[in-house]
Amino acid sequence: xxxxxxxxxxxxxxxxxxxxxxxxxxxxxxxxxxxxxxxxxxxxxxxxxxxxxxxxxxxxxxxxxxxxxxxxxxxxxxxxxxxxxxxxxxxxxxxxxxxxxxxxxxxxxxxxxxxxxxxxxxxxxxxxxxxxxxxxxxxxxxxxxxxxxxxxxxxxxxxxxxxxxxxxxxxxxxxxxxxxxxxxxxxxxxxxxxxxxxxxxxxxxxxxxxxxxxxxxxxxxxxxxxxxxxxxxxxxxxxxxxxx
Amino acid sequence: xxxxxxxxxxxxxxxxxxxxxxxxxxxxxxxxxxxxxxxxxxxxxxxxxxxxxxxxxxxxxxxxxxxxxxxxxxxxxxxxxxxxxxxxxxxxxxxxxxxxxxxxxxxxxxxxxxxxxxxxxxxxxxxxxxxxxxxxxxxxxxxxxxxxxxxxxxxxxxxxxxxxxxxxxxxxxxxxxxxxxxxxxxxxxxxxxxxxxxxxxxxxxxxxxxxxxxxxxxxxxxxxxxxxxxxxxxxxxxxxxxxxxxx
Numbered sequence: 001x002x003x004x005x006x007x008x009x010x011x012x013x014x015x016x017x018x019x020x021x022x023x024x025x026x027x028x029x030x031x032x033x034x035x036x037x038x039x040x041x042x043x044x045x046x047x048x049x050x051x052x053x054x055x056x057x058x059x060x061x062x063x064x065x066x067x068x069x070x071x072x073x074x075x076x077x078x079x080x081x082x083x084x085x086x087x088x089x090x091x092x093x094x095x096x097x098x099x100x101x102x103x104x105x106x107x108x109x110x111x112x113x114x115x116x117x118x119x120x121x122x123x124x125x126x127x128x129x130x131x132x133x134x135x136x137x138x139x140x141x142x143x144x145x146x147x148x149x150x151x152x153x154x155x156x157x158x159x160x161x162x163x164x165x166x167x168x169x170x171x172x173x174x175x176x177x178x179x180x181x182x183x184x185x186x187x188x189x190x191x192x193x194x195x196x197x198x199x200x201x202x203x204x205x206x207x208x209x210x211x212x213x214x215x216x217x218x219x220x221x222x223x224x225x226x227x228x229x230x231x232x233x234x235x236x237x238x239x240x241x242x243x244x
Numbered sequence: 245x246x247x248x249x250x251x252x253x254x255x256x257x258x259x260x261x262x263x264x265x266x267x268x269x270x271x272x273x274x275x276x277x278x279x280x281x282x283x284x285x286x287x288x289x290x291x292x293x294x295x296x297x298x299x300x301x302x303x304x305x306x307x308x309x310x311x312x313x314x315x316x317x318x319x320x321x322x323x324x325x326x327x328x329x330x331x332x333x334x335x336x337x338x339x340x341x342x343x344x345x346x347x348x349x350x351x352x353x354x355x356x357x358x359x360x361x362x363x364x365x366x367x368x369x370x371x372x373x374x375x376x377x378x379x380x381x382x383x384x385x386x387x388x389x390x391x392x393x394x395x396x397x398x399x400x401x402x403x404x405x406x407x408x409x410x411x412x413x414x415x416x417x418x419x420x421x422x423x424x425x426x427x428x429x430x431x432x433x434x435x436x437x438x439x440x441x442x443x444x445x446x447x448x449x450x451x452x453x454x455x456x457x458x459x460x461x462x463x464x465x466x467x468x469x470x471x472x473x474x475x476x477x478x479x480x481x482x483x484x485x486x487x488x489x490x491x
Contacts, residue, residue: 063303069319140336140338142334142336142338143338143340145301145334145338146332146334146338146339146340148301148324148327149299149301149327149330149331149332149334149401150327150328150352150356150400150401150404151324151325151327151328151352151356151404152324152352152355152356153324156355160351160355161340164342165340165341165342168342239342241384
């Protein structure tokens with residue numbers, strides 16, 4: 001038993017401590033968190049905008065069609081653009097999107113991390129949009145009417161009345177998307193970004209030892225996801241205050 | 245004040261279709277200041293649609309609605325500023341479930357009338373007192389009974405200082421023992437001089453509080469009369485049949 005511990009300690013030292021290779025993992029983790037955090041922000045912004053456009057169009061196309069005004073055509077075009085965006089983003093693998101962005105679209109941007117943030121953000125936005133749209137559609141129509149009857153315009157009703165209720169409803173699904181996103185960023189290595197996965201893989205290559213670096217990487221992802229799950233539960237509990 | 249100025253809502257040849265089904269087939273009506281106009285009719289007759297057209301929750305297919313002299317069906321009119329003057333109470337209350345009672349009451353005055361937090365809350369509390377619910381300000385809607393919810397919904401509309409109040413079957417979703425408390429608030433409101441349009445099945449309320457009663461049948465106004473005449477001497481055969489069923 002002590003022999004096993006001795007060997008474990010020695011391996012651990014050789015793999016992580018020597019040449020400060022543990023710092024690679026820290027750098028990689030930092031990159032993974034950075035990409036995920038900003039991609040989540042971009043995804044939420046895109047998601048709110050696309051979901052609002054699509055649900056506004058679905059709810060009002062009948063009444064607007066009759067009036068045939070400029071708003072109808074603007075909304076129709078925005079809705080068409082949203083649909084193309086959703087089809088393309090959800091219809092192609094995120095790795096391919098990332099490589100297209102890095103090797104074709106943003107060849108002049110030196111910092112791969114920025115390209116990765118944009119790619120994952122744009123990708124996540126499509127999924128978040130559909131989550132939000134489902135949430136908006138499931139808020140009772142009476143809530144919307146109550147807001148309008150008080151004198152709020154369409155946008156104000158969305159912001160003050162519908163979206164806060166929608167957020168509460170979609171929170172578990174939304175966190176699920178974030179959890180998927182954290183792990184999806186592990187393909188960032190394809191465009192030469194040193195994320196957590198890539199760092200682990202580099203250590204494996206240098207030390208000719210697969211077990212420890214890869215298990216360490218897996219454990220770190222697991223901890224991140226567990227933390228996100230905990231945060232989700234806490235937020236849900238706080239928001240549940242109003243339904244006794 | 246001229247007689248014309250006294251008319252707060254004037255409906256001219258209002259028609260409304262949902263797809264191929266024509267629900268309202270040409271309605272003409274006038275609601276004067278301090279009127280309590282009670283609208284009755286069988287379910288599916290179009291009475292709720294009529295009410296919902298008055299603040300454009302349903303957009304009319306044809307016809308005009310003049311609110312305080314302005315044609316609100318004109319697309320160039322900003323309906324939102326007019327809706328601030330038209331309070332509405334729904335059958336299903338439609339309180340905001342994620343907000344406390346106080347927040348429900350103050351959000352519109354604060355955002356739309358730009359009242360300060362203190363002003364809005366002071367107004368809310370004085371109205372809550374009027375309906376006997378000032379101790380429920382920090383409760384969430386889910387903690388209240390149906391009757392309380394509906395009284396709060398009435399107060400929410402009143403917080404905007406409306407010129408007219410629309411009631412869409414305000415007691416139909418309530419347990420029988422809670423109908424009275426809501427009707428009492430509406431009665432008090434009518435006596436205070438509020439102009440009201442009430443769609444309801446409560447014939448007692450129509451008889452006691454109404455200044456005129458409208459019977460809608462098949463998308464048209466089949467009879468309109470003061471309550472006395474409406475209930476004691478109905479002319480329309482469909483109304484006679486209707487009253488024999490509900491009274």
